[in-house]
Amino acid sequence: MLRFEWNSARLRDEDYVRLLNTAFDGNWSLPAFHWYFTRKFAGRVPDVVVAFDGDDPVSGGCLNYRRLRAPGGDIVEVAVVTAAWTSASARGKGYYTAVMREVARFAAANDCPLLLGFVLADNPSAAGMKTAGAILVPTAYLVSHTGASAASFPRHDVETIALPATEMYRLAERQADATIFDYPGVADWQSQFMQRLDPVEVLKVGDAGYALVERSEQSDRLQLLIAGDAQRAAVVASIAARSAQRGREFFMFGTGDWTRRCGDAANLEIRPGFITCLPTNGLTGNIEALIRSPWDLHSGDRM
Numbered sequence: 001m002l003r004f005e006w007n008s009a010r011l012r013d014e015d016y017v018r019l020l021n022t023a024f025d026g027n028w029s030l031p032a033f034h035w036y037f038t039r040k041f042a043g044r045v046p047d048v049v050v051a052f053d054g055d056d057p058v059s060g061g062c063l064n065y066r067r068l069r070a071p072g073g074d075i076v077e078v079a080v081v082t083a084a085w086t087s088a089s090a091r092g093k094g095y096y097t098a099v100m101r102e103v104a105r106f107a108a109a110n111d112c113p114l115l116l117g118f119v120l121a122d123n124p125s126a127a128g129m130k131t132a133g134a135i136l137v138p139t140a141y142l143v144s145h146t147g148a149s150a151a152s153f154p155r156h157d158v159e160t161i162a163l164p165a166t167e168m169y170r171l172a173e174r175q176a177d178a179t180i181f182d183y184p185g186v187a188d189w190q191s192q193f194m195q196r197l198d199p200v201e202v203l204k205v206g207d208a209g210y211a212l213v214e215r216s217e218q219s220d221r222l223q224l225l226i227a228g229d230a231q232r233a234a235v236v237a238s239i240a241a242r243s244a245q246r247g248r249e250f251f252m253f254g255t256g257d258w259t260r261r262c263g264d265a266a267n268l269e270i271r272p273g274f275i276t277c278l279p280t281n282g283l284t285g286n287i288e289a290l291i292r293s294p295w296d297l298h299s300g301d302r303m
Contacts, residue, residue: 078115080115113281133283156234161203
């Protein structure tokens with residue numbers, strides 16, 4: 001019989017990392033676990049669930065807590081499913097579906113009327129969440145590879161600059177007529193966008209805008225784009241071209257049509273995805289309006 005334990009005292013951090021690496025082919029480290037599974041947001045600590053079949057941990061995941069700001073300014077507390085996993089030997093037994101039902105129940109009990117997930121369109125969990133009642137918000141993942149040719153598109157000079165987090169937070173504050181993630185203070189915003197696992201550069205792109213780029217060993221990950229709608233494609237094309245010139249891969253994520261325009265401008269591969277939005281207490285009018293509004297999320301918003 002499947003049994004759920006939240007924040008189990010039986011498992012050490014190292015045990016969780018081992019379970020994640022069993023499910024995700026060895027991509028997890030202890031620092032990554034701490035960043036995704038233990039960081040507070042607005043004073044709330046993530047909650048971690050593990051499903052046991054007898055004494056064997058077979059599936060689980062993490063709930064991170066965030067705030068969505070609707071176009072009219074209303075704030076909605078949401079839970080974000082992070083790194084939901086099932087051990088290789090336990091797949092095909094319905095454990096993932098059972099875990100999703102449990103995390104939805106837990107989110108509702110913790111005053112989160114929406115449960116969010118970030119998935120690629122070809123991930124089977126997208127169809128599973130839709131069947132469970134989730135509304136799917138289209139997203140796009142933009143990817144280049146070393147040696148890819150840059151598109152012929154007007155580009156700006158890109159320079160690394162030094163700006164304090166308070167100034168970047170001010171520049172990044174969005175008053176868009178869209179659904180966005182709300183960061184109640186500079187500390188929460190800095191923890192999400194600048195205090196990441198790899199070093200983060202602040203880039204000034206001509207007079208067109210700014211960006212935050214996280215530099216992993218082989219790739220540049222555009223975590224935040226600060227530019228007007230008309231300038232976003234030129235800014236992305238400029239940064240992607242800079243990465244290509246340096247023999248590095250480029251990655252970004254976004255919502256809305258502007259993300260695809262950026263992909264076309266920079267000659268990037270466009271991989272469609274979704275944000276799965278599952279109401280945990282029924283689909284009320286204000287929640288449906290928030291979901292069906294345009295969204296403006298960036299790579300760094302994701303968990």
